[in-house]
Amino acid sequence: xxxxxxxxxLDETAxxxxxxxxxxxxxxxxxxxxxxEYVGTYSIAVACLLAVAATTAFSAWIMNDVVNSIFxxxxxxxxxxxxxxxxxxxxxxxxxxxxxxxxxxKVGNNLVARYQRRMFDHLMRLGIDFFADTRSxxxxxxxxxxxxxxxxxxxxxxxxxxxDAISLIALVGVMVFQDPLLSLFALLIGPPMIFAVNYLMRRxxxxxxxxxxxxxxxxxxxxxxxxxxxxxxxxxxxDQLRGKLDQLITIAEHKANKIARVxxxxxxxSEVLAGFAIAGVIAYAGYRASVAGEPPGAVFSFIAxxxxxxxxxxxxxxxxxxxxxxxxxxxxxxxxxxxEPLQRDAADAAExxxxxxxxxxxxVVFGYAPGQPVLNGVSFTAAAGRTTAIVGTSGAGKxxxxxxxxxxxxxxxxxxxxxxxxxxxxTKQSLRRSIAYxxxxxxxxxGTIRDNIRYGRPxxxxxxxxEAARLAQADDFVRALPRGYDTPVGENGMTFSGGQRQRxxxxxxxxxxxxxxxxxxxxxxxxxxxxxxVQKALETVMVGRTTIVIAHRLxxxxxxxxxxxxxxxxxxxxxxHEELLADEFGIYHRFxxxxxxxxxxxxxxxxxxxxVTLGRRGRRRKA
Numbered sequence: 001x002x003x004x005x006x007x008x009x010l011d012e013t014a015x016x017x018x019x020x021x022x023x024x025x026x027x028x029x030x031x032x033x034x035x036x037e038y039v040g041t042y043s044i045a046v047a048c049l050l051a052v053a054a055t056t057a058f059s060a061w062i063m064n065d066v067v068n069s070i071f072x073x074x075x076x077x078x079x080x081x082x083x084x085x086x087x088x089x090x091x092x093x094x095x096x097x098x099x100x101x102x103x104x105x106k107v108g109n110n111l112v113a114r115y116q117r118r119m120f121d122h123l124m125r126l127g128i129d130f131f132a133d134t135r136s137x138x139x140x141x142x143x144x145x146x147x148x149x150x151x152x153x154x155x156x157x158x159x160x161x162x163x164d165a166i167s168l169i170a171l172v173g174v175m176v177f178q179d180p181l182l183s184l185f186a187l188l189i190g191p192p193m194i195f196a197v198n199y200l201m202r203r204x205x206x207x208x209x210x211x212x213x214x215x216x217x218x219x220x221x222x223x224x225x226x227x228x229x230x231x232x233x234x235x236x237x238x239d240q241l242r243g244k245l246d247q248l249i250t251i252a253e254h255k256a257n258k259i260a261r262v263x264x265x266x267x268x269x270s271e272v273l274a275g276f277a278i279a280g281v282i283a284y285a286g287y288r289a290s291v292a293g294e295p296p297g298a299v300f301s302f303i304a305x306x307x308x309x310x311x312x313x314x315x316x317x318x319x320x321x322x323x324x325x326x327x328x329x330x331x332x333x334x335x336x337x338x339x340e341p342l343q344r345d346a347a348d349a350a351e352x353x354x355x356x357x358x359x360x361x362x363x364v365v366f367g368y369a370p371g372q373p374v375l376n377g378v379s380f381t382a383a384a385g386r387t388t389a390i391v392g393t394s395g396a397g398k399x400x401x402x403x404x405x406x407x408x409x410x411x412x413x414x415x416x417x418x419x420x421x422x423x424x425x426x427t428k429q430s431l432r433r434s435i436a437y438x439x440x441x442x443x444x445x446x447g448t449i450r451d452n453i454r455y456g457r458p459x460x461x462x463x464x465x466x467e468a469a470r471l472a473q474a475d476d477f478v479r480a481l482p483r484g485y486d487t488p489v490g491e492n493g494m495t496f497s498g499g500q501r502q503r504x505x506x507x508x509x510x511x512x513x514x515x516x517x518x519x520x521x522x523x524x525x526x527x528x529x530x531x532x533x534v535q536k537a538l539e540t541v542m543v544g545r546t547t548i549v550i551a552h553r554l555x556x557x558x559x560x561x562x563x564x565x566x567x568x569x570x571x572x573x574x575x576x577h578e579e580l581l582a583d584e585f586g587i588y589h590r591f592x593x594x595x596x597x598x599x600x601x602x603x604x605x606x607x608x609x610x611x612v613t614l615g616r617r618g619r620r621r622k623a
Contacts, residue, residue, distance in 0.1 A: 026330060027157065030150055034114070038107050042158060045107075048100035049162035055093040057170030060305035062086060064178065067300045104158065108151040115147045115333065122336070127343045128408040135220055143336070144219075146212065149329020156326065160319040164312035171309035178302040182284065203262045208328045211255035218248040259325075277306075343410055345427050352426040352434055356384030356419055357515040357546035359405070364414035366404060373412070374400050376569040382562070384419075387547040389557035391591060392566035398550045402520050405548065407431055418516070436514040436541075440521040442505035444493035449478055450485040452493075452504060456512035464511055472507035472537040474500065502534050510541045517547040531556075554592050563588065 035042070065082055069075040123130075123139075175183040225232060225241050232241060282303060359382040367373040375397045382388040390398045403409055404416060407428055416423050423431050436456065444452050453465045460468075466485065469475045477500055481487045493501045502522060509517060522538065535556060551557045558577040565573035565580065565588050573580055573588055580588035 026327060026334070027153070029334075030153060030330065034111060034150075034154065037114075038110075041103050041107050045100045045103040045158065046162040048096040048103070049159060050166060051096040052093055052100070052163055053167035053170055055089040055096070056167050056308055057174055057305070058089050059086065060171055060301060060308050061174045061177075062089075062301075063304040064301035100159075100163075104155050108155050111151045111154065112147055115150055116143075119143055119147065119333070119336065122339075125341050126339060127341055128403065129342055130339060139336075140219075140223070143333070146329040146332045149326040150333065153323065153326040153330050156319055156323055160316060164315045164319070167312040168309055168316065171305045171312070174305040175302050175309070178305070179299070182299075182302055207255060207259050207262060208325045211252065211259055212328065212332065214248060214252045214255055218245070218252050221245055221248060343407055343428065346425055349425060349427045350421075352418060352421055352423070352430040357434075358382065358384040358419050359388075359516065359546060359548070360417045361401070362415045362417070364404065364416060365412045366400065366409065367412065368409075374569050375404075377414070378566075378569070378571050379414075380564055380571060380574065382546055382548055384546050385544055386561040387542055387549060387559075389549045389551060389560035389563045390566060391551060391554060391557060391563060391588065395568075396566035397569045398566055399520055402437075402518050402548065402550060405516075405518060406435060406437065434514050435516045435518060436509035436512040436545075437518045438502075438505050438509050438520070438522045438538075442493075442498075442501040444489045444496075444501060444504060446489070448483075448486050448488055449481075449504065452489055453485075453507045453511055456508035456510070460511045465507075468507040468511035469504070471510050471540045472503045473533045474503040474507050474537075499529075499531075499534060503537055506534065506537045506541060515545060517542060517545045519547065519549045519551075521550050521552060554588075 062082065062085065065078070069078050069082070172183065221241075221244060225245070232238060361378050361380050363377045363379050364375050365373055365377055366375045378397070378401070380388075390401060392398055404411060405423075407423055410424065418431075418434070445455065449469075450462070450465055453468055454460050456468070457464075462485075466475065469478055469485075478485055478487070489496070489504075493504070496504070506522070519538065522534065531553075549557055549560060557563060560577070563573075563575060563577060563580055564571055565586075567587060573583075573586055580586055581592060583589055
């Protein structure tokens, strides 16, 4: 047989020490962040818990007088005093238990609300990069499951220390006072109980985290299936998703059952140990009373204290296992809270105050992955109050320009300025207040039509909201609804057509009254009739604003003051529609011919041009 490896033992000891330090540091952090807020309430709750502990110990201690004075010595004059004191103790205990339960529930509910607000505020400060790497459904499920862990952690810590630990100490004190020898015998169950707790704690820690992760995936999958139900039905994906969900449900059920099995192992262990201890104490006490003829009061008081001490001892044995589950929950919350936003405002960031709204890109380089630039030295100027269109193939970097304009990401090199102010040196809030954005996929939030339009500017009046809807060609269909502007939109406005949702999105942009307008393929998903209405609405909102338009359909940009052509992250052509169309070998000319289906067979065989740099008036020259 091989001997035990001392190195492994040292590693295990070191790991346990690190683990304990981590638990202590997390508890200290939670108390530091929340303790001051609830110190008064917790003080009252602790006083109530101490009263519960004291009355519990008193109930065991007075059994000596009940048995010896009333039944053994027949001191019937003490009946009223002893009975009254017992009744008073239970009254105090009842009200103290009620008050501490209400106070701890109030604090716990406030903690949940506090962390929900804190989580949402923090998520709103994080950049687009975080949400691009994190599934929203899984994130929501994870937060919903874990936020209660901090509440349970604090409440369990308070109750285990102020009620259970104090009760146990007081009852052990009664036991020692009544019979020190029997107390020593009863306390022999402590070491095996501690060993069992440490074993179960390690098991619960691993299983709990796995269970939370699988439940998050399950809730996320359900949310995605319901949100994409039209696609599910169209592609007959019901059986596939049913199988996927069934697998996740089975795993989640297995993990939950495993947690129950491991956690509840403490019950038979504690019951068996306590049963042997109590049986041994009663047997020894009975033997001593029969042989030595000692008064039974002290023994009855000792047994009462022993029986009453069982509950707090059992709860304390389980509390570390339960704390481990709450610690996992709390740690997963802090993993999100500790994520630092990548796009921070500079320490000396100023407020953006655009006068005309001229936008300039100066040799901008940017990519989403290291060493893989999406934009390569892009330079252009979007004139104030004019419309600049950006066209190009998918992946050319068009939407990236829109994202950089709003500083969803920071450029690797170069600069983006608005009226000469570098947007890297202004606050993100002031930058985005100066921009109205209409995306390809309009998103409507829970609430009424009026609420959704007013998200563009919260202080907009009802008259301004309705005027924005009129300019966006949305007023007619809104007023035709039974509740008009007070109509609930439902989940993402699924009861409205794509064109109607887009016009409401445009109304939101109009009411914002921002000097800069960004349109990211705002009409690409619409039918011709809806596109015509939306285009008319856009022409209204674009007047007097610096507008950047991204479009696949060149028919929507022919009237732009300037058209930029992107190819593989390079700006290769620039000019008006007529200037670019005049170059028969240009990229724009080829796009236009393909979309209008004129000379398509010839155009498709034209080889892609070599990378070029811009000359004047939209002319091209080799790089």
